Amino acid sequence: MILQPFSLPVAxxxxxxxRSAAGEGPRVLALHGWLDNAAxxxxxxxALPAMELVAMDLPGHGHSTHLPPGTQYNTPGALCHVxxxxxxxxxxxxxxxxxxxxAGIASLVAAAAPERVERLIAIEAxxxxxxxxxxxAQRLREHVRAARALPGKKLRVxxxxxxxxxxxxxxxxxxxxxxxxxxxxxxMAVDGGFSWCSDQRLMLPTAMRLSxxxxxxxxxxxxxxxxxIYATPAQSYYPEPLRSDRIRLLRDGRLSVFPGTHHLxxxxxxxxxxxxxxxxxx
Numbered sequence: 482m483i484l485q486p487f488s489l490p491v492a493x494x495x496x497x498x499x500r501s502a503a504g505e506g507p508r509v510l511a512l513h514g515w516l517d518n519a520a521x522x523x524x525x526x527x528a529l530p531a532m533e534l535v536a537m538d539l540p541g542h543g544h545s546t547h548l549p550p551g552t553q554y555n556t557p558g559a560l561c562h563v564x565x566x567x568x569x570x571x572x573x574x575x576x577x578x579x580x581x582x583x584a585g586i587a588s589l590v591a592a593a594a595p596e597r598v599e600r601l602i603a604i605e606a607x608x609x610x611x612x613x614x615x616x617x618a619q620r621l622r623e624h625v626r627a628a629r630a631l632p633g634k635k636l637r638v639x640x641x642x643x644x645x646x647x648x649x650x651x652x653x654x655x656x657x658x659x660x661x662x663x664x665x666x667x668x669m670a671v672d673g674g675f676s677w678c679s680d681q682r683l684m685l686p687t688a689m690r691l692s693x694x695x696x697x698x699x700x701x702x703x704x705x706x707x708x709x710i711y712a713t714p715a716q717s718y719y720p721e722p723l724r725s726d727r728i729r730l731l732r733d734g735r736l737s738v739f740p741g742t743h744h745l746x747x748x749x750x751x752x753x754x755x756x757x758x759x760x761x762x763x
Contacts, residue, residue, distance in 0.1 A: 482526045484519075484536060488544075491562070491569045497544035498537035499523065506532035507599075507761055508575040510567060512583030514605075514744075516679055518543030520666040521580060524659065525746045528754035532761075537566055539583070541680030543666050554682060555689075556609070559586050560593055567597065576761070578602040580746055585609035588703060595704040602757055604710045604746050607727045608700050610718065612690025624688035631681060640674040654742040662747070693723075700730040707734045708760040710753060712741040735760070 484499035498519040509532050513521040519536040520543075526534055538545035540562060541554060548554060563586060567575055576599050579587030584606035591598040612620060639645055642664055649660035669678040691699075709728055715721050728734050737756045739745055746753045 482529055482531065482534065484523055484526050484534070486544075487535075489566070489569050492565045494540065494548075495546040496537055496540075496566055496569070498535060499526075500535040501526065501533060504531055504533050506530070508532075508570075508572050509534045509578050510563070510570075510572070510575050511536040512539065512563065512577065512579040512587050513542070514581030514583055516542070516667070516683060517580070517583075517663055518666045520662040521744070521747060522578075523662055524748075524750040525754060525757075528750045530754075530758050530761075534578075535566075535570060538666075539586075541683050543678070547680040548682070553688075554680070554685075556586070556589065556691075560590050563587075563590050564594060564597065573597070574599050576600045576602065578604075578757070579606070580604040581606050581743065582609075588707075589699060591705055591707070592699040592702040595702070598705050600705050600761065601703065601707040602710070602760065603707065604753065605712060605716070605743055606719065607709055607724065608691075608696040610687075610690060611693045611696055612687070614692055617689070620686060620690065621688055623686040627685050628682070631685065634681060636671070636676040636681070638671055638673045638676050639668075642668065642675060645675070645677070653744055655744055656748060659744060659747040696727070697730055700727055701732070703731055705733070706760075707731050708756065709734060709736045710745070710756055711736065711738045712743060712745040713738050716743055 482501050484501055487498055487500045489496045511522045519538050522536040541547045574597055577587040584603035587601060588603055588608050591601045645664045646660045649655055649664055668675040728736050739752055741749050
């Protein structure tokens with residue numbers, strides 16, 4: 482399955498992404514991870530069975546517009562944006578496929594709007610990152626301090642794509658082809674070379690995070706069948722047994738685990754595609 486660029490006006494914003502040709506297969510809306518973009522799903526799409534797949538660039542990522550000045554990137558806003566995109570596509574019910582941050586957003590959309598989500602596929606995250614309650618004040622202080630200092634920061638300019646590709650390879654344990662896919666959609670041409678096109682506000686420390694008890698309540702509210710896919714070993718910020726414990730809260734959940742790194746859907750697309758195809762067929 483080949484993905485082609487698309488753009489769509491949504492609630493006064495410009496949403497870009499990659500999508501397959503419209504067909505009679507299941508409608509799947511794909512949400513990428515933090516500082517990634519729609520190209521995250523290019524390798525997986527090539528291995529998936531026929532479906533109507535729309536991989537969107539989330540706000541501030543890829544080719545989608547940044548949020549207006551003075552507004553915040555936050556979880557409720559992200560959930561509403563996903564539903565706005567589904568409305569613009571004319572999709573009343575659909576399947577959500579998410580990786581990392583996108584999987585966290587997708588699982589919360591399924592909890593908040595169960596009447597819209599037929600099935601959920603969550604890769605390398607479920608429910609989002611927790612925030613210990615005794616770190617609330619410190620986290621908020623760090624966010625405010627960083628947000629107020631942001632206007633004085635300048636974008637880094639790279640003379641070519643060698644350095645940003647290498648940076649993504651090192652940061653995410655990505656192969657060169659997969660890192661290049663993300664970088665080529667994640668940079669813009671500027672005087673002197675290239676700069677990241679993602680909104681700098683995405684780098685701010687998160688102001689507020691849900692507690693584990695709040696996440697538990699949301700996961701228990703997911704009504705649709707859910708397929709979770711994890712790489713092993715687990716990431717340090719989402720360790721065992723936490724990530725397995727969350728799956729037990731799902732009403733209708735199943736788990737597949739593969740040896741690999743965080744972007745296993747890019748590095749091992751055939752294995753992940755087989756799990757997804759079996760899940761959707763069932």
